[in-house]
Amino acid sequence: MALAFGVISSSATMLTKSSLPSASSSEQSSSATTKPNGADIPNSSTTPATAPAGKVMYMAAGSGIPEIKTILSGFSIPSFLSFPVLAVKAFGAIFAVSTGMCLGKEGPFVHISTCVGYLVGMLFPKYRDNGRKMRELLSAACSSGLSVAFGAPIGGVLFSYEEISTYFPRKVLWRAFLCSLTAAMVLKELNPTGTGKLVLFETNYGTDYKPVHYLAFLLLGVAGGIFGGLFCKLNFLWSKWFRAFTIIKKNPVLEVFLVVLATALLQFPNPLTREPGDIIIKNLLVDCNDNSTSQHSSWVCRNELSDETSWPYIGYLLYGTLAKLVLTIITFGIKVPSGVIIPALDAGAFFGRLIGQLIPSISPGIFAMVGAAAFLAGVSRMTISLAVIMFELTGQLSYVVPHMLAILVAKWVADAISEEGVYDLAQTVLGHPFLDPDVAIQIVRKRKMCAEVLVPPQRTMQEITVLVPGTNKVAYTLLKEKLAKLKERGLMDAGLVLVQCHGDSSIPILQGYISQSELEFGLTRLVPATIPGQSDFQIRLLGHEVDDAPSPDALEVDLTPFVDRTPLSICAKAPLEYVVEMFSKLGLRYLCVTEEGTGRLVGVIIKKRLVGFLEHLREHNEDE
């Protein structure tokens, strides 16, 4: 609750900047870039279900990517991009990765870079006061996270486009490109790997694969899809089941201890899994036919180059695949900064190297590389960004076709097993709303519903409707009452619809919309403190009458600038898909519903209600 109040008041502070009349019509905004108020980000807040209020540091746990997806789709998670979270995540990630657990640094890197983008953006009113511009900035910032995590500047941009951002116009594309490029240039000069190169796992297999090997790549794709799909399903079930135990729920450190213990017990016996995640990939991608020096000393090559089949080695490869799979399932989602990309690549590389043992006269490293991509495709459902990341990781362009083949097959198979990828499922676990337009439209289309299903019940509509008389003034007490009712409902992005009847007609016609936060700001900040006892204190809502001189005793306050006079509306009989498309593509936060034929206002749909309804449909859908 303390959090929520903080949000409202910060939003109200910003509103003082937008009290110019010219700003009023751009509140609701398909064209948010012009609007000077920052209500977009701080207004609609979702507090993660698992984090007790005040325990901001909990937000540094996990990958961060699901939350960033939520934020970039137009919601806000208070404090998630603040400096304390940034600091905890940065230090936490160092220690988490150092434990050798099955977790990666790429999710945390993306979170860290997005925090930096947010904190820098907050210094400039252009971004601070404009939700959409801020989200564009964050989209660009998060691409640099992956750019430095993997030395993959282009992959970073595409990851932001394909996996994270809901809204990614061309101009964000090249800004992300610039951001990612600068990050890569700095990384190259800092040279943390000591090679002077960005490519992390450089390989050079040549191009000696034959058409028959496509079968193996196909098999790796299928296997990656099965593993990935299972991973998504099992990780989701594990999160729901294991973390429901009271002792685990109350003691996240105990959970971390248990996972570390399991990791140590399962990984140490296998010589291949003793190393950190990125070294494992490097070891598994090695080309033993390459005549450079170091390769021959590796344990992998000693086993593969020996004349007899080394059964223990093959056993360790299988063991490695399963251990990585099981450990990643129980690790992803625990309360430490943890990404899923490196462990997924590990598991896939183990399986790929294993398959490579069965195929004569071609380096098994090739299959480890393609297997890694396939597994990650199954887990994350990325396509083009993953293919590019794999090139940038391995420096290997000759394998573009095998990679694409395995990635696409893995995505298909995994989609068949578990409809959503790991990040989308994590959003569900964390309780963050997310309106994926494609999924939502598919759900809605099947059911042939109309916009009217989302119209609130008659009683609610009475509560949120204000019938403004011809004088355009309403009593202060009435609005105060309506505001109290709105607050009772607890939906922070709600508001009041203003209607008027014209002439003899008794049909209430929509005149405007005022959001809860703007109404509250108007009623608490603009009304003189001495007045509010008087019941005849008037609030202007829809502009002055033409012949109306300002009243000299100032017994009224003008809230017209806060009213959106041109809210978008839709016919009640229009297909529900129109509603979904309008919300997702135009970035709406509310949409009025009018009766077919008469134009009478019958309801208003707010974004949160739509998202909740779609969630309900989806769950209902899966039950069938």
Place this chain on the structure above:
Amino acid sequence: MALAFGVISSSATMLTKSSLPSASSSEQSSSATTKPNGADIPNSSTTPATAPAGKVMYMAAGSGIPEIKTILSGFSIPSFLSFPVLAVKAFGAIFAVSTGMCLGKEGPFVHISTCVGYLVGMLFPKYRDNGRKMRELLSAACSSGLSVAFGAPIGGVLFSYEEISTYFPRKVLWRAFLCSLTAAMVLKELNPTGTGKLVLFETNYGTDYKPVHYLAFLLLGVAGGIFGGLFCKLNFLWSKWFRAFTIIKKNPVLEVFLVVLATALLQFPNPLTREPGDIIIKNLLVDCNDNSTSQHSSWVCRNELSDETSWPYIGYLLYGTLAKLVLTIITFGIKVPSGVIIPALDAGAFFGRLIGQLIPSISPGIFAMVGAAAFLAGVSRMTISLAVIMFELTGQLSYVVPHMLAILVAKWVADAISEEGVYDLAQTVLGHPFLDPDVAIQIVRKRKMCAEVLVPPQRTMQEITVLVPGTNKVAYTLLKEKLAKLKERGLMDAGLVLVQCHGDSSIPILQGYISQSELEFGLTRLVPATIPGQSDFQIRLLGHEVDDAPSPDALEVDLTPFVDRTPLSICAKAPLEYVVEMFSKLGLRYLCVTEEGTGRLVGVIIKKRLVGFLEHLREHNEDE
């Protein structure tokens, strides 16, 4: 005119499939995927200003990419994707490239692959009858064109996303990915280069560039931007000026002859420009320090490895840069199949190799490669797709940072010189409408206009409004008259708005919209041929009354299924940017405008009118 009729009748034939009442509400479609009629593509047609009616083969000329951009933004160009054009383009491209003129094969390849996609799609009702699904298919198809032209499957997908397609959701992304992958697999097996590799211009420079070399990459970016920007401006002016001469306008073959002559005269004296475009790139990208055999025999390396500076060689590099620039300016846009990518890469590679001569102890091939990318960036304004195409062309991942730097700088500089890239300018030259949302919103935002500026004049509104009485029936003769008026106006995507007054109110409220083509189909096909003389013949428009039994004498026809009962509407005072966003993002074809406060219908905006208005604003803008 013959063309236009062909279009209408083909659309009407399709409408027979959609005459089910359930289909009526989905005519206008943000959700076009559900709608069973194919009106979207064939309905709104634009015939290129330069092509005399019947001369379909003219459509095989040029790059094809500007036209495909137009088609993918929701317009239609009759015959452009037909089999005859495909055949002429395929054969024409072979001969055009063989002449050695400054033109490439990648534009024609994209056109050819899009034709194939269209012809295959027409075999399936799912695509034939649904404009949006067809456009998604075409987006995927065109990615395979670049995939095979350059052996760049990922670059092809990104090119389709960044440069060509207006609408590119995630599901199109991986379909394009599949299409591009399959094309690359087939190409690899056909092995036209004889190397067994997809990579066309393989290089292997190592990573010996130093931070100081960033200055050179920056310089190449600036130069590429200047060249590219000048190219766009001069090519545009050349197209307008040279092709305005009557003799050239009437004899496109004469123009081709003159350009071939100029090409031969300018290119033959220079030993570096005698080869075809792709060989020139290969020659200029050569690494003379590489110890493999063939390099030393090349003319470039003989000159560079000699102890003294070879001034003639440097002169030829400069000559090559300028010759390619000038020839490409006069070549792009002539009436042969011609792409611009290869010549742009050539010119950039010449200049890059020239700069490379000034920089000691690093292969000048690196600068030729980066210079080529910079020049193409200046010409086309691609960013990420170009970076990926460059990797796939050269197999060189270590130069990702220099490439990105030069590309981004070139784009900025070129944007400053000429606002639009070569394809956008070519659209203007060809007279094709194109609604680029980003550009349109910028134009509109500056002017702070409202939706009402697009409301047609009172007289037009009277012509297109039908006041439907409470019986929901109107006289056949009235509609026939309105249709004739619509046809007179000559806007093929127009229609009628249906309004009704309720009770005592005299305010006409919007009831529905019927498009011209559907009205014409209804009036000409559904009305019995024997009846139309009678003036009391009635047309139902807005459904049956509840208590109304079907009249036994069938003296009326029901057009209700053709009426969109839930057209989207917007308030007249809403910012014009909302209108632009709704058209571009929701794929609207018409939008009704209502009066603020009363809900009275005051106008209807059709897409063509909006695009025309924006074009006008833009031209006016540039004059200022």
